[in-house]
Amino acid sequence: MPDFEPSVVAFLCNWCSYAGADLxxxxxxxxPPNVRSIRxxxxxxxxxxxxxxxxxxxxxxxxxxxxxxxxxxxxxGNYKTNRKIKLIKKLLDELGIESDRVxxxxxxxxxxxxxxDTVTEFVFRLKELGPNPLKEECQ
Amino acid sequence: xxxxxLPIKEDVPSTVNGLLREWLVHGKIEAVIAMQETPSGKSAFxxxxxxxxxxNTNVFAPILPVSIGTMVSKMTRVRGSTSPIAVVLRSCExxxxxxLVKLKQADxxxxxxxxxxxxxxxxxxxxxxxxxxxxxxxxxxxxxxEGYLRSACLNCKDPVxxxxxxxxxxxxxxxxxNLILDVKTxxxxxxxxxxxxxxxxxxxxxKKAVDDxxxxxxxxxxIFLKEKEEIKGADKLLEFFETCVNCHNCMKAxxxxxxxxxxxxxxxxxxxxxxxxxxxxxxxxxxxxxDSLLFHITKFNHMILxxxxxxxxxxxxPSNIPLMDIITGIAENAQKxxxxxxxxxxxxxxxxxxxxxxxxxxxxx
Ligand code: SF4
Ligand code: SF4
Ligand code: SF4
Ligand code: FES
Numbered sequence: 001m002p003d004f005e006p007s008v009v010a011f012l013c014n015w016c017s018y019a020g021a022d023l024x025x026x027x028x029x030x031x032p033p034n035v036r037s038i039r040x041x042x043x044x045x046x047x048x049x050x051x052x053x054x055x056x057x058x059x060x061x062x063x064x065x066x067x068x069x070x071x072x073x074x075x076x077g078n079y080k081t082n083r084k085i086k087l088i089k090k091l092l093d094e095l096g097i098e099s100d101r102v103x104x105x106x107x108x109x110x111x112x113x114x115x116x117d118t119v120t121e122f123v124f125r126l127k128e129l130g131p132n133p134l135k136e137e138c139q
Numbered sequence: 140x141x142x143x144x145l146p147i148k149e150d151v152p153s154t155v156n157g158l159l160r161e162w163l164v165h166g167k168i169e170a171v172i173a174m175q176e177t178p179s180g181k182s183a184f185x186x187x188x189x190x191x192x193x194x195n196t197n198v199f200a201p202i203l204p205v206s207i208g209t210m211v212s213k214m215t216r217v218r219g220s221t222s223p224i225a226v227v228l229r230s231c232e233x234x235x236x237x238x239l240v241k242l243k244q245a246d247x248x249x250x251x252x253x254x255x256x257x258x259x260x261x262x263x264x265x266x267x268x269x270x271x272x273x274x275x276x277x278x279x280x281x282x283x284x285e286g287y288l289r290s291a292c293l294n295c296k297d298p299v300x301x302x303x304x305x306x307x308x309x310x311x312x313x314x315x316x317n318l319i320l321d322v323k324t325x326x327x328x329x330x331x332x333x334x335x336x337x338x339x340x341x342x343x344x345x346k347k348a349v350d351d352x353x354x355x356x357x358x359x360x361x362i363f364l365k366e367k368e369e370i371k372g373a374d375k376l377l378e379f380f381e382t383c384v385n386c387h388n389c390m391k392a393x394x395x396x397x398x399x400x401x402x403x404x405x406x407x408x409x410x411x412x413x414x415x416x417x418x419x420x421x422x423x424x425x426x427x428x429x430d431s432l433l434f435h436i437t438k439f440n441h442m443i444l445x446x447x448x449x450x451x452x453x454x455x456x457p458s459n460i461p462l463m464d465i466i467t468g469i470a471e472n473a474q475k476x477x478x479x480x481x482x483x484x485x486x487x488x489x490x491x492x493x494x495x496x497x498x499x500x501x502x503x504x
Contacts, residue, residue, distance in 0.1 A: 079494035096371025133373035
């Protein structure tokens, strides 16, 4: 499927990754335009049901990004999210739904380049995977 | 840990009933929570009994309409008991209770934990109109009822209680003569103090019987997991749940489904008509608001690490969806990933409340 453009939803922490994405934009770094960003006050705000609901609605990839270890403004939101995402990915693997559609990254406010690289890589991987099989299903 | 002989009087259930009665009469406990038979004998349910004359327990009745773990949680989560209670439960019930304590939804203060060896249970209807010979409790005690066991019981993760104040044992006992009381703690000792019980010399028979039954279950489980391996992928999952009527019974029956109010019983997924229109246009068609797949996956996400594989979800399903066909494997593998075995070690923290700074570095890949 050469012209498949994956849809990506990114949940970005206000204090770091959201600013990182902003920096990528203002520095005019090149990255695929497939991402819809949702700002959250901490990556810890991302309830697994947000991720699962997006997948169920047919979104091809979900990126969650938060502050680096030690930098979370609420102490441990990022660590807990790391665990939560780990569990979601394991669950998806067990259910036979590609867990690569979900990704968690630490991206700081100064890492515009990391944000751009992450999105580029992610979109590349999603193109390999093809469309989310739940998209076309009547469910 | 010491084994004592509990001589059988009339039959096995009434012998245990007599033991509980004695504790009540002598004021060692003020109430018992245990499976009590209905007058017709067609069902049994957990009851809290304080009057010895009203005690009509059958702790081996092969039926599990609800988990006693759930009952103890309901009765103690507002505040624990200040007077002594004995709770008699099977292995899977106790494992769920341990999880509930960790979830701060049960309080074991003043609770004596009495485990019973579990020969397995039937579906409720199989019990109430038992198609086999004789009575279902005798059949299961004589190991003549394997064909009637629930799938969760055939593949039971562990039918023997390890950590309790006392375990009432049938495995390795000569049920014509006696039951085995495996007294494990000081609290357990205080219950039998003053009773004229003979110490049973440990000849290794019980251990062998327990090992054997565990081996049988593990073997069943392995075959079961192999058979069900291929229920994977979007199409198969949707097919698996296609008869789901979204009643949420599986969630209500689950002893470890911990939310006090389920997100899916709330109105968060109720949107304005135009949003549904947008969704219909985006997808072409969608299953009207009751979306079962999201419910099930979210439910797994909540309880899978604490799942004790009691099979109560499957038993509660009005559409007979064989939920254990997928839950058994997912629970085992997800728990392994987090190095967590639910219901065994009360000190082991729930995986989702702890974290280590350097771990699971591969989530991004
Ligand atoms: S799952 Fe195991 S412990 Fe629970 S009722 Fe069945 S055999 Fe007994
Ligand atoms: S998910 Fe099913 S098997 Fe697991 S604890 Fe809940 S009711 Fe029991
Ligand atoms: S009990 Fe059965 S029908 Fe009801 S929600 Fe659960 S799977 Fe669906
Ligand atoms: S504040 Fe950024 S992850 Fe918690």
